[in-house]
Amino acid sequence: MKDTGRKVIISCAVTGATHVPSMSEHLPLTPGDIRDQAIEAAEAGAAIIHLHARDPEDGRPTPSPDIFRRFVPAIAEATDAVINITTGGSTRMTLEERLAYPLLARPEMCSLNMGSMNFSIHPLAAKISSWRYGWEKAYVEGMEDMIFRNTFKDIKRILLELGGHGTRFEFECYDLGHLYNLAHFVDEGLIKPPFFIQSVFGILGGMGADPENMTVMRSTADRLFGRENYHFSVLGAGRHQMSLVTMSAIMGGNVRVGLEDSVYIAKGVKAESNAQQVRKIRRILEELSFEIATPADAREMLGLKGADKVTP
Numbered sequence: 600m601k602d603t604g605r606k607v608i609i610s611c612a613v614t615g616a617t618h619v620p621s622m623s624e625h626l627p628l629t630p631g632d633i634r635d636q637a638i639e640a641a642e643a644g645a646a647i648i649h650l651h652a653r654d655p656e657d658g659r660p661t662p663s664p665d666i667f668r669r670f671v672p673a674i675a676e677a678t679d680a681v682i683n684i685t686t687g688g689s690t691r692m693t694l695e696e697r698l699a700y701p702l703l704a705r706p707e708m709c710s711l712n713m714g715s716m717n718f719s720i721h722p723l724a725a726k727i728s729s730w731r732y733g734w735e736k737a738y739v740e741g742m743e744d745m746i747f748r749n750t751f752k753d754i755k756r757i758l759l760e761l762g763g764h765g766t767r768f769e770f771e772c773y774d775l776g777h778l779y780n781l782a783h784f785v786d787e788g789l790i791k792p793p794f795f796i797q798s799v800f801g802i803l804g805g806m807g808a809d810p811e812n813m814t815v816m817r818s819t820a821d822r823l824f825g826r827e828n829y830h831f832s833v834l835g836a837g838r839h840q841m842s843l844v845t846m847s848a849i850m851g852g853n854v855r856v857g858l859e860d861s862v863y864i865a866k867g868v869k870a871e872s873n874a875q876q877v878r879k880i881r882r883i884l885e886e887l888s889f890e891i892a893t894p895a896d897a898r899e900m901l902g903l904k905g906a907d908k909v910t911p
């Protein structure tokens with residue numbers, strides 16, 4: 600793998616499908632909000648922008664290609680950031696729904712979740728006393744009984760269908776076993792290096808946000824894939840976000856921030872935008888003498904096909 604001089608890729612996950620509008624007035628909901636916050640995050644230094652769509656009427660997660668098309672091309676037009684579209688969607692969407700837009704757009708990059716699991720923020724429901732939209736309470740409470748489905752067959756389908764169009768993946772690994780699932784597909788010949796491994800910490804249903812877990816993920820990935828064959832990255836859910844991603848950079852990895860993963864900028868303080876989180880991690884990394892990857896660096900590091908090969 601070509602050494603581009605150890606630059607750190609900042610990914611920004613702009614809105615997601617787990618957090619609900621009542622958690623932060625700054626969570627972008629409409630196509631215009633998502634577009635503007637994504638562009639600002641890219642200008643602040645995010646080389647990769649990870650995107651979900653929401654219904655403009657009430658902020659409910661949606662897989663609708665029509666809604667994605669109301670902001671993705673505008674972001675691509677305004678920035679040279681790598682656009683990374685979710686294939687995880689939400690735990691309530693079918694795989695068919697989750698793949699509807701990615702299969703049309705054939706992005707440079709998509710997320711790919713490496714195992715089925717529980718995935719929930721239901722304990723938060725008890726802490727929210729006033730709900731902005733009628734759907735939110737049942738949505739959050741209902742996560743207690745949801746399964747985030749990502750079977751071997753589902754993963755294989757995504758690798759074959761999207762991978763067949765040259766899309767490469769942010770492999771989201773929430774547990775040690777997910778690295779072994781990834782290794783299984785490498786053994787099957789369905790994935791070629793360089794792999795981009797997003798280790799996810801602090802999701803209820805996945806591994807906890809203990810720093811020790813990161814050393815286990817890192818050393819296991821080294822053993823399974825060889826450090827020269829993959830790029831490590833970390834996201835930390837909620838209050839663990841900034842400390843865990845900083846640790847990733849120190850361990851030779853990359854970072855993901857964004858309101859999809861945490862609505863905070865500091866203890867008890869809500870982030871006013873995605874760009875604010877990007878600026879904060881950029882500041883920390885530069886203070887530590889890390890160099891930030893540009894979108895061109897990220898494309899080279901991850902072997903991406905280029906923005907010109909994406910269907911607008």
Ligand code: KMH
Nearest residue numbers: 615685686687688710859
């Ligand atoms: N919010 C992340 C923990 C996806 O979009 O595929 C999950 C995620 C899933 O990013």
Ligand code: ZN
Nearest residue numbers: 612615685859
């Ligand atoms: Zn996502």
